[in-house]
Amino acid sequence: MKRTLILAAALIGSGAVVSAQTVSPDDVAYDEYGSIEVSLSGAAGDPAVGAEIMSDRGQGNCVACHQVSALTAAFQGNIGPSLDGAGDRWDEAQLRGIVADAKMTFPDSMMPSFYKVSGFIRPGNAYTGKAADDTFTSLLTAQQIEDVVAYLATLKE
Amino acid sequence: MKRTGLLQTAGLIGLIAMATTATAQDDSQLVVNGEIEMVTDAPAPENIGGLKTIYSGWRFRQSEMQALQTDDFENPGAYAIDEGVEMWATVEGSEGKSCASCHEDIEDSMAGVRAVYPKWNESKGQVMTLAQQINDCRTEQMGAEAWKYDGGDMTSMEAAISLQSRGMPVNVATDGPAADAWAKGEEMYYTRYGQLELSCANCHEDNYDNNIRADHLSQGQINGFPAFRIKTGKLTQTHNRFKGCIRDTRAETFSPGSDEFVALELYVASRGNGLSVEAPSVRP
Numbered sequence: 001m002k003r004t005l006i007l008a009a010a011l012i013g014s015g016a017v018v019s020a021q022t023v024s025p026d027d028v029a030y031d032e033y034g035s036i037e038v039s040l041s042g043a044a045g046d047p048a049v050g051a052e053i054m055s056d057r058g059q060g061n062c063v064a065c066h067q068v069s070a071l072t073a074a075f076q077g078n079i080g081p082s083l084d085g086a087g088d089r090w091d092e093a094q095l096r097g098i099v100a101d102a103k104m105t106f107p108d109s110m111m112p113s114f115y116k117v118s119g120f121i122r123p124g125n126a127y128t129g130k131a132a133d134d135t136f137t138s139l140l141t142a143q144q145i146e147d148v149v150a151y152l153a154t155l156k157e
Numbered sequence: 158m159k160r161t162g163l164l165q166t167a168g169l170i171g172l173i174a175m176a177t178t179a180t181a182q183d184d185s186q187l188v189v190n191g192e193i194e195m196v197t198d199a200p201a202p203e204n205i206g207g208l209k210t211i212y213s214g215w216r217f218r219q220s221e222m223q224a225l226q227t228d229d230f231e232n233p234g235a236y237a238i239d240e241g242v243e244m245w246a247t248v249e250g251s252e253g254k255s256c257a258s259c260h261e262d263i264e265d266s267m268a269g270v271r272a273v274y275p276k277w278n279e280s281k282g283q284v285m286t287l288a289q290q291i292n293d294c295r296t297e298q299m300g301a302e303a304w305k306y307d308g309g310d311m312t313s314m315e316a317a318i319s320l321q322s323r324g325m326p327v328n329v330a331t332d333g334p335a336a337d338a339w340a341k342g343e344e345m346y347y348t349r350y351g352q353l354e355l356s357c358a359n360c361h362e363d364n365y366d367n368n369i370r371a372d373h374l375s376q377g378q379i380n381g382f383p384a385f386r387i388k389t390g391k392l393t394q395t396h397n398r399f400k401g402c403i404r405d406t407r408a409e410t411f412s413p414g415s416d417e418f419v420a421l422e423l424y425v426a427s428r429g430n431g432l433s434v435e436a437p438s439v440r441p
Binding site for chain 2: 057061063064065074075076077078079110112113120121122123124125126127128129130131132136139
């Protein structure tokens, strides 16, 4: 009994279990400015994890296009605006909306939509060049979006 | 703590400065073997939106890589020229012919050919790439097997033929019977493919000279193809590069030799009308 509970807790911690409060990508409610009011995972984000997601080439890799002085990741890009001070410029709901689908806030943005699963032209199976199959998921999970948002909120000048 | 932050910042600025040493706007000029003067910037063709000046990919490279292309003894892609020239004279197929049987000397007959491909073929009723034309010669004239579109034989032959136009301005026709394919290629150029929803233009028109992490984005010009890629250690064909680029948008990509890539090649080649044919170029 106790062992089962611990196992369940571990699964929740690893994100393997989708909580009842998780909003699926097709059900996200954006307001007219592209903001999302409520947590997509139903839980708070972890800024330390968010910093890792933003630096990791295999995850968000936000620094591919954005410069963030507080992150030590090498070769930060300059395609998008610097994110220094992002926590001053945007509130949490705005940040969540931009990370999940920036095109809802900035219609012409080049930024990929990190919490979206439909509406693509020739979606692929990751970087294989082959067509997407039933393993297709959003670029980040609901909790990863929350973690990134939590980190961005700490970027104050 | 603060000192570390300052040091890191200084280090980062240093890295950025290094990464942008060879910008498109630098005035390095490419001269190959001390005699072939290349045009690496030119006014953008009139039917190309979004660019005022076109730049060869060579202008975006670090000086060490730039230097590799200035001398055929240093150029790691030069091996293909010998291979291609040898194959030019090799008899293959049921008709007992080589390329030379009909076209004689490669230096004379192929001068200027690369510069105008892809090109409308009246008898076929379609725009054909140089690779398609080579395979057409093999199957229709020589009675030989077609080569794999982006295989090593084909790429070497393309390089050997392209070399005969080195230094000449790219000048593909975009009007007349080629207009439909060109328009299809243009539409593809601005289509945001894949899960990352990126078009060619997002990176190569709107953001050339900027960096995606360590990648210094060029205009994606193809005047230097086939290009020797340091990353793969071999000569790479245009369609092979297109395939990889679209794959990297997390898309279902297209196949080398497909109608889509023929159209895209025509359009992208036309964006470089006025730049010099550089093959074999050296790229990251």
